[in-house]
Amino acid sequence: MEIEEARYNVNKNAGKTRQLIATVMANMYTFMAVVLLATLVSTYDQLGLILRPQNNISFQVVAPFSMLLGFPIARFSCELYGRKFTLCIAAIPLTLCCVLLSVVENTLVLLTIAFALGGVGSALCLFTVPIYVAEISCDGIRGGLGTVRAIFMTIGLASAYLITYKRAFRDSAYIVMFFPLFLGLGFAFMPETPIYLYGTSGIEDTTKSLMQLRGNNQACVTYELSRMRENGQMMVSSKSYCFGKFFKDPGKRRGFIAACGLLCGQSVWQVITALHIWMHMHGLITADKVRVIPVIIFLTCQILGSIASSILMRWGGRRQLLFVSCIGTIIYFVAYVTIALLPYNLHASVWILIPLAILSIIAYYAGIGTLPSVIATEVFPRAVLSLGYMWSVTISWIVLFLLVGLTSLIDIPAYTAALINVGLCICYFVFIVAFVPETKGSNIEEIARGLRSGYKQ
Incomplete structure (x- = not known):
């Protein structure tokens, strides 16, 4: 183990470019969630002029409540189906939300469904991305890759400002409608996290994921697998x-x-x-x-x-x-x-x-x-x-x-x-x-x- 650790210390940042690519791809979901939430805020501001007061008050809580409901849904999906799958399916509610916003004619029921889908989809992204990034990263660059999320949130805010500024909410939704769908299809080619695979699929799939993320560096992969075996139950997720x-x-x-x-x-x-x-x-x-x-x-x-x-x-x-x-x-x-x-x-x-x-x-x-x-x-x-x-x-x-x-x-x-x-x-x-x-x-x-x-x- 000491020899493996020494070799790992020499190659502890192996595959950092691949990890950065996976981190950037994951944080595109952060970008998308921020843009969509800003679009929902813009939509609410425009609808506030035509909604009745009682509908206006109830309409305010739809997206927040959906987000709070979305976090346990995201956790359930992450543990049952994996981090990668959760991010891929997050594209579905995000896309449906944009579709409904772009075609509805001030129909309260459909708008409520759109806001609910947007809240759940955003929660799936905001919850899963930090976990995914933390679990694919080497210890030496884990913190640096974690800060990429803040950069993409800021870029999302800037993009949302440009998309929604003096523009009808239907037009804003139409502009971003296809982005989450393409993102979901693209993320299907990203690796699942080794931590999740170790607890569900076994050593073979874990090794493949580590080899992909660590640039096929055998010393690094061998040490990390040894560490997973050594820590045993600490690596297997609780379903509770x-x-x-x-x-x-x-x-x-x-x-x-x-x-x-x-x-x-x-x-x-x-x-x-x-x-x-x-x-x-x-x-x-x-x-x-x-x-x-x-x-x-x-x-x-x-x-x-x-x-x-x-x-x-x-x-x-x-x-x-x-x-x-x-x-x-x-x-x-x-x-x-x-x-x-x-x-x-x-x-x-x-x-x-x-x-x-x-x-x-x-x-x-x-x-x-x-x-x-x-x-x-x-x-x-x-x-x-x-x-x-x-x-x-x-x-x-x-x-x-x-x-x-x-x-x-x-x-x-x-x-x-x-x-x-x-x-x-x-x-x-x-x-x-x-x-x-x-x-x-x-x-x-x-x-x-x-x-x-x-x-x-």
């Missing part, structure tokens, strides 16, 4: 939907706290920051004075932050990037609150806040905006990864939907939202110190053993 003995195991309990806390904190930060931006630029947005250039700058900063996260992980750990991300966002919001509370207006304040805002966006997406989903797939043993991740991501989306509904009912000044974000970032910082382990440089089994015995700082 209930926690059962989940919380009785201290390692799984600590992993769940870390994953759920990171994802929920990310959701809260996104809502409060969106509220801050909305209240700060409300007049410009309602007057339609916000043009393409500010949006391009914002999305460019998101992409730069996501790329920076992948690059910086070569030198720093996950926790360090999260700390830097918290500090960067705190600096901007403290500066904003300070300037907002001054008894007089400073003309120079704009030139202070703009660069700080740009740096804070980059800092956020270099850490808080990118790493929670990466860490959430690393802190659970393979046997309960889909179960732990399902409950963590479901709870975080419930928090997101509840906060969106709550903030739509109340008016909070921009500086108050900024002050809330300062407190939130401080709490996030303390949470990382107390509950989040450093996962860089460790394989999943080592992380699981470390969590069982105590946090690895």
Whole structure:
């Protein structure tokens, strides 16, 4: 085993180009889910003018409820049929959603079905992609490949803005209608994850998948197969939907706290920051004075932050990037609150806040905006990864939907939202110190053993 490990260390990043290709293909589903969700939001905004109030209220909950229902469906499909199959069939509800949106004539029943299909299809994508990427990746590049998801989400937001801007929702749906279908057909040529195959199909299929993903590097494949045999039941997925003995195991309990806390904190930060931006630029947005250039700058900063996260992980750990991300966002919001509370207006304040805002966006997406989903797939043993991740991501989306509904009912000044974000970032910082382990440089089994015995700082 020591000889195999030595050979593996020499070739531990073997096949990284193939893993990158598979990661990019998987994250095209992330891109598609983001574009479709943005299209549904645009559709709802346009339909709000013609729907009756009682229908309008009930119509609001269709997509969120469908997404929450979609996460356990995705988990069921992942464990019963595999990660690859789940992503392939995700193309079906996404395509049907676009078809219905492009042909319906304000028929409430058909629109409701379209929104439900869009919610379920998006949940299938958003749940399965991080698990697929985590399970096909070598330990040395697992984090870097995990950050690709944030890049594709940002590209999806940019594309959605261009597709839906001043365009009828039927036209927007028609533009993206065939993309998920072609994506599903193309992904059929991607490999299934070795972890899933080991628990269901045996060594032969697992070896084929590893050879494909590791560039036919025999030393790397031999070591990973040996590690799978050594860890035994830790590699075989649990089919249960209930926690059962989940919380009785201290390692799984600590992993769940870390994953759920990171994802929920990310959701809260996104809502409060969106509220801050909305209240700060409300007049410009309602007057339609916000043009393409500010949006391009914002999305460019998101992409730069996501790329920076992948690059910086070569030198720093996950926790360090999260700390830097918290500090960067705190600096901007403290500066904003300070300037907002001054008894007089400073003309120079704009030139202070703009660069700080740009740096804070980059800092956020270099850490808080990118790493929670990466860490959430690393802190659970393979046997309960889909179960732990399902409950963590479901709870975080419930928090997101509840906060969106709550903030739509109340008016909070921009500086108050900024002050809330300062407190939130401080709490996030303390949470990382107390509950989040450093996962860089460790394989999943080592992380699981470390969590069982105590946090690895």
